[in-house]
Amino acid sequence: MTTTKMSYDEALDRFEPVLGLETHVELGTASKMFCGCRTTFGAPPNTQVCPICLAFPGSLPVANAKAIESTIQIGLALNCSIAEWCRFARKNYFYPDMPKNYQISQYDEPLCFDGYIDVEVDGETVRIEIERVHLEEDTGKSTHVGGATGRIHGADYSIVDYNRAGIPLVEIVTKPIPGTDRLAPEVARAYVTELREIMRSLGVSDVRMEEGSLRCDVNVSLMPRGSSEWGTRTETKNVNSLRSVERAVRSEIERQGAVLADGGRIVQETRHFHEDTGTTTSGRSKEEAQDYRYFPEPDLVPIAPDPAWVAELKAALPELPSLKRKRLQAEWGLSDLDMQAMHNADAIDLVEATVAAGAPAADARKWWMGELARRANETGTALAELPITPAHIARVTELVASGALNDKLAREVLEGVLNGEGTPDEVVDKRGLKIVNDEGELSAIIDDVLAANADAAEKVRSGKIAAVGALVGGVMKASRGKADAARARVLILEKLGVSE
Amino acid sequence: MSAITRDEVAHLARLSRLALTDDELDHYATQLDAIIESVAKVAEVAAEDVPPSSHALPLTNVFRADEVRQSLTPEQALSGAPAVEDDRFRVPRILGEEA
Numbered sequence: 001m002t003t004t005k006m007s008y009d010e011a012l013d014r015f016e017p018v019l020g021l022e023t024h025v026e027l028g029t030a031s032k033m034f035c036g037c038r039t040t041f042g043a044p045p046n047t048q049v050c051p052i053c054l055a056f057p058g059s060l061p062v063a064n065a066k067a068i069e070s071t072i073q074i075g076l077a078l079n080c081s082i083a084e085w086c087r088f089a090r091k092n093y094f095y096p097d098m099p100k101n102y103q104i105s106q107y108d109e110p111l112c113f114d115g116y117i118d119v120e121v122d123g124e125t126v127r128i129e130i131e132r133v134h135l136e137e138d139t140g141k142s143t144h145v146g147g148a149t150g151r152i153h154g155a156d157y158s159i160v161d162y163n164r165a166g167i168p169l170v171e172i173v174t175k176p177i178p179g180t181d182r183l184a185p186e187v188a189r190a191y192v193t194e195l196r197e198i199m200r201s202l203g204v205s206d207v208r209m210e211e212g213s214l215r216c217d218v219n220v221s222l223m224p225r226g227s228s229e230w231g232t233r234t235e236t237k238n239v240n241s242l243r244s245v246e247r248a249v250r251s252e253i254e255r256q257g258a259v260l261a262d263g264g265r266i267v268q269e270t271r272h273f274h275e276d277t278g279t280t281t282s283g284r285s286k287e288e289a290q291d292y293r294y295f296p297e298p299d300l301v302p303i304a305p306d307p308a309w310v311a312e313l314k315a316a317l318p319e320l321p322s323l324k325r326k327r328l329q330a331e332w333g334l335s336d337l338d339m340q341a342m343h344n345a346d347a348i349d350l351v352e353a354t355v356a357a358g359a360p361a362a363d364a365r366k367w368w369m370g371e372l373a374r375r376a377n378e379t380g381t382a383l384a385e386l387p388i389t390p391a392h393i394a395r396v397t398e399l400v401a402s403g404a405l406n407d408k409l410a411r412e413v414l415e416g417v418l419n420g421e422g423t424p425d426e427v428v429d430k431r432g433l434k435i436v437n438d439e440g441e442l443s444a445i446i447d448d449v450l451a452a453n454a455d456a457a458e459k460v461r462s463g464k465i466a467a468v469g470a471l472v473g474g475v476m477k478a479s480r481g482k483a484d485a486a487r488a489r490v491l492i493l494e495k496l497g498v499s500e
Numbered sequence: 501m502s503a504i505t506r507d508e509v510a511h512l513a514r515l516s517r518l519a520l521t522d523d524e525l526d527h528y529a530t531q532l533d534a535i536i537e538s539v540a541k542v543a544e545v546a547a548e549d550v551p552p553s554s555h556a557l558p559l560t561n562v563f564r565a566d567e568v569r570q571s572l573t574p575e576q577a578l579s580g581a582p583a584v585e586d587d588r589f590r591v592p593r594i595l596g597e598e599a
Contacts (some may be wrong), residue, residue: 031568157592302559463509
């Protein structure tokens, strides 16, 4: 079945989009939400399971204090109110991704509610209102076997790994977002980007979309221009990158525009995003909330966060990423464009840490955005994943500033560190990379070079000082780049009895 | 007037993926109706000053520290599974839903 689409521009001429975003964040706790199993990503199947997360009879869950704390921190960072008293609830559904046949979640009593964050798109600030932030447990992972597509339809059976079942999962739900108009896809992306950075700054999750620790469901509806009545929305799942968030919104606007223009109705349903084509296809019709038969979880007692504790957490919140970016941009004296480039490269925190380790901002930025960004790009790794630390970079800039290294040698040192040869000082020792500062050694090299280049030496002696460049080059070559070129030049001119 | 209709029981059975016969539906509808009516008697006793409760004990904030404890081995975890494949629980195909 092919999906008819309308061009984005035409859809936007006729309709106004209303967005809604549900984001799931896996918390980075050491143990699961209700039991002591590890939460390591990619562990062999069913090695991180126990009677509690497998729902063996008689087992009882107990809430992870750290997960509660992280959720409150998230709520506070998103300007939410924190519930004085709230409960977990059972969400009942028949599906083997939870061995209990229900998921412990929160229903009408979320831990955090009524917040907002501001995001910048095209130089404009858009306020995204947050409806709720609640805590639940993640589900297991099903693999569908048989059939042609590896999906449920046509599968013969499924096999399930419960390592992920029970990992604390925070769900962040926005209020409907009208008024974004043509910028809807960009606003959606900017929102998820900002959330990701807030989570990172709080240190509550590693927020890796490719590993599923940050997942986004995108709700889109359209209403005819001039109408104030919102249309039926669809919920698109399986949106696993920032770029996909943008593409999924755009694709749904184009699809819904075509359906509505043709006099059709939008069905309230879950749709699946396909990375390869950038389009969505129909999934199941959404179950009504009442079909989940929510009720208060009898195995867990209510949560009543101590207001003094909440106040403490609020006072200890780190500087929010958007404010921090503004401050650092001013401190470092960078243009919007340069700052945006660093932001896109995920280099800001690294440069900041390098500056904190003692390097000048310009040098720190030069290495991370130059040599190291190139290396990360070549090897397909994130900048932060390179086997080199801000402290290493700070040490290299220090060695350059003190004259012990020049830029060329510094690059070799970085190369050595990246290859696992040790710290910058160790690499300098092992590879013998220090600039030749010993005047005797340098003088001997110069004598050799002058003897081997008698013609050039004679030219300089007769006043053609420009010819000294070739001699300095010879010294650099003979010292394998370790000579201080400026010092070599002075010494050569001295030896030839020429003054400038 | 019954507290639960036969159609509602049929709907609940569908949500639970239970295939009930017409006779069973009649049977369970009657039984569930009696159960709900009995439980509803609590509401007659509870006055305005008795708020609805979900727990027998007035406890809050029972937490555990974020500490890792020993998990089962995959052999132990899967020992009770009706079917196993690749160290995973093997389950019948799931109809009418998309993961």
